[in-house]
Amino acid sequence: MKKGTVKELLSSSCFKNWKSMLIEGETIDAEDLDLIMDMASLERKIMINVDSMPINFSHRKALHFLEMDYHEAHWIRVEDLMTIRNSFSVSLISNYFTCDHLNQLIRFWFKCDYCMFRHLTIHMTDSFLVTSIFKSLIYLSTSRLGLQQFFILSHRYELVEFPISVISWTGTNFKMSTVPIEGEYKQEAKILKILMRKKQLEEELESGSEFENTRLNYELQISKQQLENQGVLLKLLQPDFLLLTLYKDTVFFLIRHFNRSLIPLTPPLITRLWLLCCRAKTFNGT
Structure with missing residues (x-):
């Protein structure tokens, strides 16, 4: 040119x-x-x-x-x-x-x-x-x-x-x-909001007074209940891993908190998690 x-x-x-x-x-x-x-x-x-x-x-x-x-x-x-x-x-x-x-x-x-x-x-x-x-x-x-x-x-x-x-x-x-x-991923956003609030409460608990911790623990339990109300089941797979199973769409959510490792979502693992989900549904009468 x-x-x-x-x-x-x-x-x-x-x-x-x-x-x-x-x-x-x-x-x-x-x-x-x-x-x-x-x-x-x-x-x-x-x-x-x-x-x-x-x-x-x-x-x-x-x-x-x-x-x-x-x-x-x-x-x-x-x-x-x-x-x-x-x-x-x-x-x-x-x-x-x-x-x-x-x-x-x-x-x-x-x-x-x-x-x-x-x-x-x-x-x-x-x-x-x-x-x-x-x-x-x-x-x-x-x-x-x-x-x-x-x-x-x-x-x-x-x-x-x-x-x-x-x-x-x-x-x-x-x-x-x-x-x-507000759209296709509305439910994912709702879960992320709860998780962000949950993380905030956990951080405040580390530095709060005994009186404040009572309130924070109460709010933390509310956050966990909100996750359950969304059809989300928290399961501890390993010390650093949290599995969230969304019953409604049978989708598996892996949540990574600050500086924690994420477990690989491989086909064999998906199959095992699906079986766990089915058992959990049966146990809860859903």
């Missing part, structure tokens, strides 16, 4: 209000790329599919488009992802992201009081390490017909329009979507 070509096109009245742009080729000039990024807005979509990007390229508005598809994304840092706001979709192919970076991003999203994005796809070379990705987070893991999904409820769920993150790992792609609280 010759220097000035992009500048000439963008200066033309025909391209003044462009909505979508596709850039393909071996490389692109840094000056031309700066001009394009300067025009970023939530009314524009961009796809860049070049073999190599300018060395040390960086731009504060690179992730400020409505939709972004960057094939060569080694230049994007996790700090750049944290600048996304109200975008619809982001797709990054070649990059340097690790599971620890994903954890940083999710924890940032968890505290946000605004919508960052609706859909995020990051091609990964790392394995899907649950303990790294969800470190210091309370999350819900479900398995339906072999599809495993992970759910996190935003700390600011009362303010955010799409406060539930639905995370999955498809092939080598990390996928994170955000959805409204």
Whole structure:
């Protein structure tokens, strides 16, 4: 691409209000790329599919488009992802992201009081390490017909329009979507709210006075009762594992609390848990 070509096109009245742009080729000039990024807005979509990007390229508005598809994304840092706001979709192919970076991003999203994005796809070379990705987070893991999904409820769920993150790992792609609280995953959100409150009460119990602990224990029992009312049965599998069985949908929930390990949800384990669920139903007369 010759220097000035992009500048000439963008200066033309025909391209003044462009909505979508596709850039393909071996490389692109840094000056031309700066001009394009300067025009970023939530009314524009961009796809860049070049073999190599300018060395040390960086731009504060690179992730400020409505939709972004960057094939060569080694230049994007996790700090750049944290600048996304109200975008619809982001797709990054070649990059340097690790599971620890994903954890940083999710924890940032968890505290946000605004919508960052609706859909995020990051091609990964790392394995899907649950303990790294969800470190210091309370999350819900479900398995339906072999599809495993992970759910996190935003700390600011009362303010955010799409406060539930639905995370999955498809092939080598990390996928994170955000959805409204009133919808397909309404029940998962309800359970996560109770678990977040339960965790808060447990932390307060560690530092509360004897008088306060009486009240906190009472509220903690209410939280446990609420879980039972949701058709959730808490079973201690091992000291660090909690299994929640949702009778209504016969879905198994594995809850990981802060810095605890998650038991792998393998087909043999699902079969064993299903049998436990059936026995529990019979025992409770359901």
